[in-house]
Amino acid sequence: KVYNDYFFDEPVFDLHDGGYIPLEKVDIPDQPLNIPAALKPDKVDGNDVYYTITAQAGETQILPGKKTKTWGYSTSLLGQTVVFKQGVHYHIHLVNELPEVTTFHWHGLNVTGPIVDGGPHAPVYPGGSRDIDFTLDQPAQTDWLHPHPCPNTARQVWNGLAAAVVVTDDEEAKLPFPRNYGVDDIPVILQDRTYHDNQLDYKKDYDVDGTLGKYALVNGTINGVFDVTTQRVRLRILNGSDRREWRLHFDDDHEFTQIASDGGTLPEPVRFTKLMLTCAERAEVIVDFGDKKPGDVVTLMSDDTPIMKFKIGNYTREDVKLPEHLTTINAPEVTPGLPVTKTVMSGMDDQVRLDGKLFDMQRIDRRQKIGDTVLWDVVNTNDMDGGMIHPFHMHGCQFLVISRNGKDVYPNEHGWKDTVGVNAGETVRIAVQFTKFGVYMYHCHILEHEDTGMMAQIEAYDPDHKHEYHLISMDEM
Ligand code: C2O
Ligand code: CU
Ligand code: CU
Structure with a gap:
């Protein structure tokens, strides 16, 4: 079965919102899609892996002309992708080089709060640092790292802080999913921004019901193009927007298959032509371009606006069928006698x-x-x-x-x-x-x-x- 539905109630889609700002097609040339680098460990010592992550300010070429002042984790915009493996003990040195207090929140990671998980109780002051450590004990999934200082989360994310977090494990590794990072397995971080003389101005664009921007960015790229070199591509889609809901589909209604949600692999693959993600949700999908030939271009849209392109190159044909059953969700039994x-x-x-x-x-x-x-x-x-x-x-x-x-x-x-x-x-x-x-x-x-x-x-x-x-x-x- 292939679903052709966004499922959510259409009367409450954000486009009916008073302050709704529709996405605009941006009249600048196509650019290669940014693929965030994978963060390298400082040190690997048996089962102990050490990382440093720095919240920093920088400049990024987003539009032609003047660079945009942006923030990022160990890079100028968004962040280097953090890769974790189940069972490994991580030691992370968090550094704040921003001019204001921030926190490093591991959205989706099952780590202790309120300090290690980086909520508002774990400030890292400007020029300061914090060290955390934890053993990763959850299955393969796509999570993310973002700031969480109260009440400045929205502005700091708007300025650019958001990194993809990829968790791997041995069970998922056996499934026939693409997993060559940057080649057939890429993050797709969805955000929207408005620029003023090429700069962000959060105050100006602020909306108390959620700030929207008129340009769509994928991984920080406007009009990004990804060169497809394999028949199947795995997209780790993250709605990293302050407020926008994304209603995704391809221009030719190409089908795609969701294999994972926020917390990891789905019990069964779900095939559809439309996918809606609300803020912070993730969906891992596999797109099989087997019906395309070199030179074809497939455009990913949100509502009626193109947001990025897949340019099909030469690929080796493969004939992979996803199993009907991907994983077993061990649902815990509800504890008897407790109120809802x-x-x-x-x-x-x-x-x-x-x-x-x-x-x-x-x-x-x-x-x-x-x-x-x-x-x-x-x-x-x-x-x-x-x-x-x-x-x-x-x-x-x-x-x-x-x-x-x-x-x-x-x-x-x-x-x-x-x-x-x-x-x-x-x-x-x-x-x-x-x-x-x-x-x-x-x-x-x-x-x-x-x-x-x-x-x-x-x-x-x-x-x-x-x-x-x-x-x-x-x-x-
Ligand atoms: Cu309390 Cu994604 O955060
Ligand atoms: Cu969270
Ligand atoms: Cu709300």
Whole structure:
């Protein structure tokens, strides 16, 4: 079966939003698509691998003419791709060369909060550094690194901070997926920006309901072209936008197959011609260009705007059929006797609230015992007409999506997720389990909503180990 549907409720697509800015086709020549370099370790010592990641300012040639002042992780824009392997112990030296405080948040990594996971309680001051270490203990997936300082996350991401994180493992390595980084396995980081005399101006473009830009960038490239040299290409698509929803399809309605969601491999491949991603969601897809010949060009679109091109070159034919069953999701059993946790995303613009409240860095809003599996009903109380989709994200875990308004989840939501788009007027039921004690954020991933305060924190606790957390206040940021 091939799906031809975005699944989400069309009346709440962002194009109906008051401040909606449509993407524009940009009248500049095509450019080679930027493929972020893979970050090299400083040192490998048996099972211990050492990295340094520097948040830095720089300049990037984005438009013809003047370079754009941008921020990036160990590069001038976005970031070098961080590759992790399951089971390895990582030691990471985080350096802040920016003129302001930032944090290094590992979106999707199952590492302890609130320090290692890099939420707002883990500031790295200008000129300063922080060292973290953890053992990577989750399956292969595509995650990302982005700043999380309260309340400046949106602006710092807008300025350029966002890196792809690729987790590998031995099970995924046996599946017939392309995995030659930069050749047939590439990140596709989707963002939108507006430039003023070739520069970013976050204040000018700011929208309290989520800042939008009129130009589409893929990996920081406008009108990017990727040279296809293999029959199949694996795209690790990440919606790294502050606010925009991407409705992806090819100009010729070429089919593609999703093999992984936020938290890794899907139980079964899902074939479709349309894919919508809300903020922070990831989808790994394989595109088989076997019906194309050298010289053909296939354009990836969002709504009606071309965002990048695939230029087909000479490739060796291969005849790979994906198995019908890719992996088994070991769904934990819901712990009997526990009530369903209800959490409510309400409002729009400066009225956004989580459970009726604004974020307070020193308030723990909920507690959940580690090891328990609890159902959460995530409610978006927005109106079906005039409301919006709020993408709900949790730190410190990957969850399973159980139902949408009591009905089936979308066909590509049968794997692990850490971010789920919740339609206006919808209740999405998820099953949540924490395995590591700590304090974790959960929030709307429209970054301006998060910065406004549509965020809360949960303590995942271990009854046998009492733990005191020093929760800093906004002034200490
Ligand atoms: Cu992607 Cu709390 O973040
Ligand atoms: Cu996160
Ligand atoms: Cu929101």
